[in-house]
Structure formats: C-alpha cells, structure tokens
Amino acid sequence: MVTYSESGVDIDLEELTVSRLTSRLKGTLRYCDVISGAGHFAALVRMGDVAIAMSTDGVGSKILVAEMMSRYDTVGIDCIAMVVNDILCVGAKPAALVDYLAVEEPDPDVADEIGKGLARGAEIAQVAIIGGETASLPGIIRNLDLAATGIGFVDVDRIITGENVGEGDAVIGLESSGIHSNGLSLARKVFFDELKLSVNDEMPGSAKTVGEELLEPTRIYVDPIMRLLESGVSVHGLAHITGGGFGNLKRLNRDVGYHLDSLPEPQEIFRTIHEAGVDITEMYRVFNMGVGFCAVVSHDDLDDALDVLGDGAHHIGNVTPRKAEVALKTYTGESIKL
Incomplete structure (x- = not known):
C-alpha cells in the first residue's frame, strides 16, 4: 500500500509540529481582542461589532506539477481558493488578500502567468489583491513558492463557530x-x-x-x-x-x-x-x-x-x-x- 507518509508528508508529525509552534505563541493573544474558540479555519479579531477573519495558505507541491508542465497560469487560482475558502468557514465574506511569491531567480514571464491566475481567482472570489511581496531566495527556494494571506469581515453576532452543530443536523x-x-x-x-x-x-x-x-x-x-x-x-x-x-x-x-x-x-x-x-x-x-x-x-x-x-x-x-x-x-x- 502507498501511504501519504511514504510520499514525504506525515500528517501526525505535522499536527505535532504545529502544536509545538503555536504553544509558544499563545501569549501574544493578549495584544488584541481575539475571539477565542471560533478560529477553527480562520482566526477572528473583534473590532467593535465586526470581526476580522484572517487566513493564510499556499499552493503546496502543486507548484512542482506546474513546473513539470511549464504552466503557471492556474496556480494563482489555487492560492486564492485555499485562503478564501477557509475564511468562509466562520461566516465571513472574504474581502482582500496580499500574496507572497518566493523565487530562486526572478522570471518576468512566469510572474506574468502567476498574475493571470491570481487575478482570475480574485475575480471569482470577488476580493481585492491589495499588496504583496516578491523575494529572491537562491539557496533557499528551488524554483518558486506561492502563498497568500487574506481577510474577511463578519458581524460578531453572525460568526459561525460550529458550537450550534447538533444531533440530527x-x-x-x-x-x-x-x-x-x-x-x-x-x-x-x-x-x-x-x-x-x-x-x-x-x-x-x-x-x-x-x-x-x-x-x-x-x-x-x-x-x-x-x-x-x-x-x-x-x-x-x-x-x-x-x-x-x-x-x-x-x-x-x-x-x-x-x-x-x-x-x-x-x-x-x-x-x-x-x-x-x-x-x-x-x-x-x-x-x-x-x-x-x-x-x-x-x-x-x-x-x-x-x-x-x-x-x-x-x-x-x-x-x-x-x-x-x-x-x-x-x-x-x-x-x-x-
């Protein structure tokens, strides 16, 4: 049998790694009004009667398939989707994103193709891409990596936490x-x-x-x-x-x-x-x-x-x-x- 861990991804080890990382960060939550217990897919910060939902994600190893095909015009859609779909899970309407493109070496043509996908994804999701960062990281990045962070908004009294999920639903x-x-x-x-x-x-x-x-x-x-x-x-x-x-x-x-x-x-x-x-x-x-x-x-x-x-x-x-x-x-x- 072929397993995920044999392909290089150990889900259980990932969960432990995330737990170790986040355990060091809990103390930082005192610096803003985080709505605890509600951030199962996206984090929530209270701003009066409205909450800001935030999520970050990337395209993952799908980038390697794009590299094999020399085709980068769709991975931007994936990047948008992975972020906005998480924001939806707390009942928030996605509003805006910033992207992060890390490259081994700048390539204007590849960047143009990635931009096409990002623009198309933003159009489907009806969100604005308001900024971002492109970093050249030879020795750290092989080819490229693409990620984004997005925000959405939801009235505090309309946040969906999952706490109301009950038997028979x-x-x-x-x-x-x-x-x-x-x-x-x-x-x-x-x-x-x-x-x-x-x-x-x-x-x-x-x-x-x-x-x-x-x-x-x-x-x-x-x-x-x-x-x-x-x-x-x-x-x-x-x-x-x-x-x-x-x-x-x-x-x-x-x-x-x-x-x-x-x-x-x-x-x-x-x-x-x-x-x-x-x-x-x-x-x-x-x-x-x-x-x-x-x-x-x-x-x-x-x-x-x-x-x-x-x-x-x-x-x-x-x-x-x-x-x-x-x-x-x-x-x-x-x-x-x-």
Missing part, C-alpha cells in the same frame, strides 16, 4: 473540481513513481493528461456559500475539506459526530489513485474525494439550503451523538471511520 457537500491543492505529494508519488506516467500521458479514464488533471484549479466556494449565509437558512457549521479529508468536520464541534452515507461519486483521478495501491481509509483521510466544502444546517432547512446552493450540492449525511467521529460509506461500498 443535515450535512451538505458541495462538489469539488478535482484534487484541489492538497495531497499532491501522494498523488505525484502514485502517478510518477508507481504508475510511471508523465504529465503528458493520458489520465486513465479521462480525456485529459495527468498534468491537466493535477493542475485543475481548486474550486472557489464564495458565491454559493455567501448566497447560503444571506438566505436566512440556519447554518450551524461550515468546513473546507482540504488536508485531513472529511476529518476536517471534527474541527467544528468535537461533542458530536458525522455519519456520511450519501457521498457523490468521486472523480476518476481518485479512483485511479486508490486502484494504484492507496488504502481506502487513507484516501478519505487525505483527499476531498469529490466534496470540497461542507455546510451543516438545521434538518428543517435542508431543502431550502439545497435550493439555494443549486447544482453540485448534495445531502451527504447527518450529525450523530458519537463524539469526534466521522463514519462514512466509501464509493467502494466499505464503511470506515476517521
């Missing part, structure tokens, strides 16, 4: 556009090391090449989720399904669990990765498996929520009393727990 899943921008280390190991394919080879079961499938931009969920938040539907929780897969739902409220038995069929790319030797539990622990964002709503509001969200939204399961457990039925018919 409905879980709605919004379809992803594919692999998005996480788990690429494992995907690259499967396609390039295990299956011995190149970026120009045809993806099994697809008319696209491997490279095209891997570079498919992360879906930006700003439009449907803002429509949901403004609809009057009782939204109890929002989760961006990225690294950690459906385990991200546990970040909303650890006093409940989730039973997901009606997930949509995943895209062919996930089937290929699984069939190449990645365990099914590892698949749902690492990848979005066709669902890139979840909304937890009152069951009474389920039909209205689905109407607002439109095509690509599915009732995938319900909230259970089993604390901090995500039980789901895989596309292969197996039942697993995360």
Whole structure:
C-alpha cells in the first residue's frame, strides 16, 4: 500500500509540529481582542461589532506539477481558493488578500502567468489583491513558492463557530473540481513513481493528461456559500475539506459526530489513485474525494439550503451523538471511520 507518509508528508508529525509552534505563541493573544474558540479555519479579531477573519495558505507541491508542465497560469487560482475558502468557514465574506511569491531567480514571464491566475481567482472570489511581496531566495527556494494571506469581515453576532452543530443536523457537500491543492505529494508519488506516467500521458479514464488533471484549479466556494449565509437558512457549521479529508468536520464541534452515507461519486483521478495501491481509509483521510466544502444546517432547512446552493450540492449525511467521529460509506461500498 502507498501511504501519504511514504510520499514525504506525515500528517501526525505535522499536527505535532504545529502544536509545538503555536504553544509558544499563545501569549501574544493578549495584544488584541481575539475571539477565542471560533478560529477553527480562520482566526477572528473583534473590532467593535465586526470581526476580522484572517487566513493564510499556499499552493503546496502543486507548484512542482506546474513546473513539470511549464504552466503557471492556474496556480494563482489555487492560492486564492485555499485562503478564501477557509475564511468562509466562520461566516465571513472574504474581502482582500496580499500574496507572497518566493523565487530562486526572478522570471518576468512566469510572474506574468502567476498574475493571470491570481487575478482570475480574485475575480471569482470577488476580493481585492491589495499588496504583496516578491523575494529572491537562491539557496533557499528551488524554483518558486506561492502563498497568500487574506481577510474577511463578519458581524460578531453572525460568526459561525460550529458550537450550534447538533444531533440530527443535515450535512451538505458541495462538489469539488478535482484534487484541489492538497495531497499532491501522494498523488505525484502514485502517478510518477508507481504508475510511471508523465504529465503528458493520458489520465486513465479521462480525456485529459495527468498534468491537466493535477493542475485543475481548486474550486472557489464564495458565491454559493455567501448566497447560503444571506438566505436566512440556519447554518450551524461550515468546513473546507482540504488536508485531513472529511476529518476536517471534527474541527467544528468535537461533542458530536458525522455519519456520511450519501457521498457523490468521486472523480476518476481518485479512483485511479486508490486502484494504484492507496488504502481506502487513507484516501478519505487525505483527499476531498469529490466534496470540497461542507455546510451543516438545521434538518428543517435542508431543502431550502439545497435550493439555494443549486447544482453540485448534495445531502451527504447527518450529525450523530458519537463524539469526534466521522463514519462514512466509501464509493467502494466499505464503511470506515476517521
């Protein structure tokens, strides 16, 4: 079996590393009015009756696929998506970002291509890119890295913390556009090391090449989720399904669990990765498996929520009393727990 840790990413070690880092930073919270207990995907700072939501993220090793294809016009969309989708999770409307581009050596043509993606992502998310930083770091960076930090705004009394998620609530899943921008280390190991394919080879079961499938931009969920938040539907929780897969739902409220038995069929790319030797539990622990964002709503509001969200939204399961457990039925018919 091929695992994420074998591809160079150890999720458990990452969690420990983050814990060690953040434990040193808790004392700094006294310098502003941080809304504690609400920052599961984005941090929140109170400014009177309004809170500023902040998130930072990058494109990750998807950059390496872009390098292999000499194509950089889509990774900017991923960069925007990874930031704004997290900001949405606390009920905030994304507003502005600053980007950070670190390069081994400046390349105006590559920068122009990255700029195209950033501009397109900002257009979809309806946010302003108000500044940024470009750093030349030979000896530290090989080729380039791209990240961004964004802010959004939400009325304090409309913050979504997940604390209202309760037994019987409905879980709605919004379809992803594919692999998005996480788990690429494992995907690259499967396609390039295990299956011995190149970026120009045809993806099994697809008319696209491997490279095209891997570079498919992360879906930006700003439009449907803002429509949901403004609809009057009782939204109890929002989760961006990225690294950690459906385990991200546990970040909303650890006093409940989730039973997901009606997930949509995943895209062919996930089937290929699984069939190449990645365990099914590892698949749902690492990848979005066709669902890139979840909304937890009152069951009474389920039909209205689905109407607002439109095509690509599915009732995938319900909230259970089993604390901090995500039980789901895989596309292969197996039942697993995360």
